[in-house]
Amino acid sequence: MNFIKNGSLVLQIAIGLVAGVLLAIIWPSAVPSISILGTLFINALKSIAPVLVFILVMAAISGHQRGNQTQIKPVLLLYLAGTFFSAMVAVIASLMFPSELNLQIESAQLNPPGNVVEVLRNLVLSITTNPVRALLEANYIGILAWSIAFGIVLRNANDxxxxxxxxxxxAVTAIVRIIIRLAPLGIFGIVATTIVESGAGELLRYIHLLAVLLGSMLFVALVVNPLIVFLKLKRNPYPLVFQCLRESGLTAFFTRSSAANIPVNLALCEKLGLDKETYSVSIPLGATINMAGAAITITVLTLAAVNTLNINVDFATIVLLSIISTIAACGASGVAGGSLLLIPMACSLFGISNDIAIQVVGVGFVIGVLQDSAETALNSSTDVLFTAAASLPKA
Structure with a gap:
């Protein structure tokens, strides 16, 4: 019991991961009975996250002492730079290792946004959503807008x-800590269920596409992000990079939801000793707009469709695609598969019809077992990494 309460959470998660794999291989018939563990864990995180964000942001702003400086602006600049450079990495990787798709799969019935203007319009409309509805639907743009508004007004409230x-x-933070301690059990259920239901055979046809996607994300996580942090802090970035990947990226990989991983990131920021007034805003904001992995997914899948259809691209179009992917990624939902619905918007840049683009989205769902997990791990761990880079003193 002492190990469960106070032991290394990373070690416990690793044990849960291995146990889930072994159970799926040795006793697959038992998996349905324990799948509820994963469902309960993810539901608990998703349920508490909107309340946590609303309360923490409101408390941070209302309690902010005039004259104290936060680091929100530098964090935002890092978010945008990281997402744009991730899209550029995806472009280079796609041109170096071009992928082709089998576009004969059945089209899904989806309603993706048609263009950048529509994505921005949806973001603006989300701000004015009823605050209760925003909490119920986990609309984090609306939650952030209302919590900031209440926080500003309550700065004049009595003590x-x-x-x-x-x-x-x-109190809400204490509940979150309890939920996070249950992560090993949740991941045990998630891993076992994923292996039994999806398997790996279905992904074999798309192994090249997956390699480009995962390779780009790995390059961003281990080369691009550390370089950005080094330029900001002027010191070895890798201890911080590896800690963020280990303690944030690992849980995000299995929950597959940046929104659900918000409590984990907030706890990690507290552990790193960062400024609470900064991270209580930057972390939920990052779960909404800091989507380096989403930019990679949108770019790679779009260029795979372009290559399949033998469409020529020039340098100006590539740069424009990177910009569009960055904007689109900022509008991606912080839930599993949230970036895939934005692929048709990027495909429209090359005159690819919506019917074909939706088939590309279908390919994304097929490889989503690994792609979406890796994408979320990169997105979520980068939220903490860039918040820390903006908050910690230079060497």
Missing amino acids: STKIFISDFSV
Whole structure:
């Protein structure tokens, strides 16, 4: 019991991972009975995350002392730079190792946004969503907008009100810590269920495409992001990079939801000793707009369709695709598969019809077992990495 309560969470997650794999291989018939563990864990994270974000952001802004400086602006610049360079890496990888798709799969019935203007319009409309509805639907743009508004107004409230909000924030955080300690059980159920239901055979036809996707994400995680952090902090970035990947990326890989991983990231920021007024805003904001992995997915799958259809591309179009992928990624939902619906928008840049683009989305869902997990791990771990890079002192 002492190991469960106070032991290394990473070690416990690793044990849960191995146990899930072994159970799926040795006793697959038992997996349906334990799949509820994974479902309960993800549901618990998704349920508490909107309340946590609303309360923490409101508490941070309402309790902010005038004259104290936060690091939100540098974090935002790092988010945008990281996402754009990730799209560029995906372009280079796709040109060096071109992929082709089998576009004979059945089209899914989806309603993706048609262009960049529509994505931006949806973002603006999300801001004015009813606050209760925003909480119920986990609309993080709306939640952030309303929590910031309430926080600003409550800066003029009396001390007792601010203390109540602060205490409520502490209570919600305590519940989150309890949920996070249950992560090994949740991942045990998730891994076992994924292996039994999906398997690996279905992915063999798309192994080249997966290699380009995962290779690009790995390059960004281990080369591009560390370089950005080094330029910001002027010191060895890898200890911080590996800690973020280990303690944030690992859980995000299995939950496949940046939104669900918000509590994990907030706890890691606290562990790193970062400024609470900064990370309580930057982490939920990052789960919404910091989508390096999504930019890679949109770019690679779009260029795979372009290559399959033998469409010629020039340098200007490539740069424009990177910009569009960056904007589209910022509008991607922080839930599993959220980036795939934005692929048709990027395909439209090359005159690819919506019927064909939707088939590309279908390919994305086929390889989503690994692609979406790796994408979320990169997205979520980068939220903490860039928040820390903006908050920590230079060497």
